[in-house]
Amino acid sequence: MANTVNQANTRTASARATAKKRRNQLPFAILLLIGIIIFGFVLNGIGVKLPIYWIFGISFGIVLQKSRFCFTASLRDPVLTGSTSLTKAVLIAFAIASVGFAAIQYSAVQAGNPVPGFVSPAGWHTAIGALLFGIGMVIAGGCASGTLMRVGEGFMMQWLSLIFFVVGSLWGAHDFSWWKATFMTNAPAVHFPSLIGWPAAIFGQLILLGALYLIADWYGNRRSSQNS
Amino acid sequence: MADYRLDCMGEACPVPLLKTQKKLSGLNIGDVLIVEIDHSCAMKNVPEWARKEGHNVDIEETGDGEWEIYIEKTK
Numbered sequence: 001m002a003n004t005v006n007q008a009n010t011r012t013a014s015a016r017a018t019a020k021k022r023r024n025q026l027p028f029a030i031l032l033l034i035g036i037i038i039f040g041f042v043l044n045g046i047g048v049k050l051p052i053y054w055i056f057g058i059s060f061g062i063v064l065q066k067s068r069f070c071f072t073a074s075l076r077d078p079v080l081t082g083s084t085s086l087t088k089a090v091l092i093a094f095a096i097a098s099v100g101f102a103a104i105q106y107s108a109v110q111a112g113n114p115v116p117g118f119v120s121p122a123g124w125h126t127a128i129g130a131l132l133f134g135i136g137m138v139i140a141g142g143c144a145s146g147t148l149m150r151v152g153e154g155f156m157m158q159w160l161s162l163i164f165f166v167v168g169s170l171w172g173a174h175d176f177s178w179w180k181a182t183f184m185t186n187a188p189a190v191h192f193p194s195l196i197g198w199p200a201a202i203f204g205q206l207i208l209l210g211a212l213y214l215i216a217d218w219y220g221n222r223r224s225s226q227n228s
Numbered sequence: 229m230a231d232y233r234l235d236c237m238g239e240a241c242p243v244p245l246l247k248t249q250k251k252l253s254g255l256n257i258g259d260v261l262i263v264e265i266d267h268s269c270a271m272k273n274v275p276e277w278a279r280k281e282g283h284n285v286d287i288e289e290t291g292d293g294e295w296e297i298y299i300e301k302t303k
Contacts (some may be wrong), residue, residue, distance in 0.1 A: 080245060080277075121268065
């Protein structure tokens with residue numbers, strides 16, 4: 001109760017002659033929706049699968065924007081604010097994705113096909129690359145999906161991030177054969193289900209993610225009880 | 229009991245949060261800090277941090293994609 005009273009005081013105490021005139025965004029939204037549908041039909045003329053990619057891409061964007069989901073914040077906020085809510089969200093997303101990928105891969109392997117998806121060589125280069133990417137994404141204010149989402153939101157600083165993200169990616173792709181030959185050929189590509197069996201791989205991964213979730217939950221609560 | 233404004237327009241996450249933390253530590257108890265932001269990510273982590281610290285927090289959307297976060301320092 002005392003909290004709500006204080007909240008009211010916070011409101012009245014501050015000068016708030018700052019409300020700006022808002023433009024009605026509904027006409028833009030309707031125009032955009034019509035544009036999305038028309039472009040979907042155009043894509044359908046080029047390839048049957050393209051409209052599916054189109055709708056999935058737009059749906060991902062909406063979910064990312066509305067949920068304020070951010071891979072950068074999931075790893076940065078525990079250090080910066082002690083909040084682990086996004087960390088837990090990412091772990092849940094990984095768990096759901098693991099089950100989905102396992103289903104896709106299992107059915108493909110049962111049918112006698114090679115394992116779908118990327119099974120990349122893992123080694124020291126993975127850890128070093130991850131560290132570099134982590135430093136970059138905190139400075140740029142977003143990872144790949146986060147940057148794209150904020151570009152769409154109209155946050156102009158990240159338009160700059162996107163340009164250099166594209167430049168960096170192209171540069172990396174250009175020299176990829178050298179990186180691969182120098183660092184990646186000796187590293188083993190491990191597909192856990194093929195190595196230790198499907199049940200052990202899937203449940204092992206889920207148990208690991210569950211353990212990380214518990215640690216994140218404990219860490220988030222610990223930080224908040226320390227401060228209050 | 230004074231009002232302070234902190235302009236974080238155009239600043240990407242986590243800069244608004246760091247600026248808020250720095251600014252708020254220099255204020256007196258009872259002062260209100262108004263943080264102006266236009267980055268949706270800061271809209272989440274600045275209030276979350278301030279609430280965790282135990283301050284009174286209020287958010288208002290002043291324009292399309294522009295917010296003001298009111299933080300009353302309580303300790």
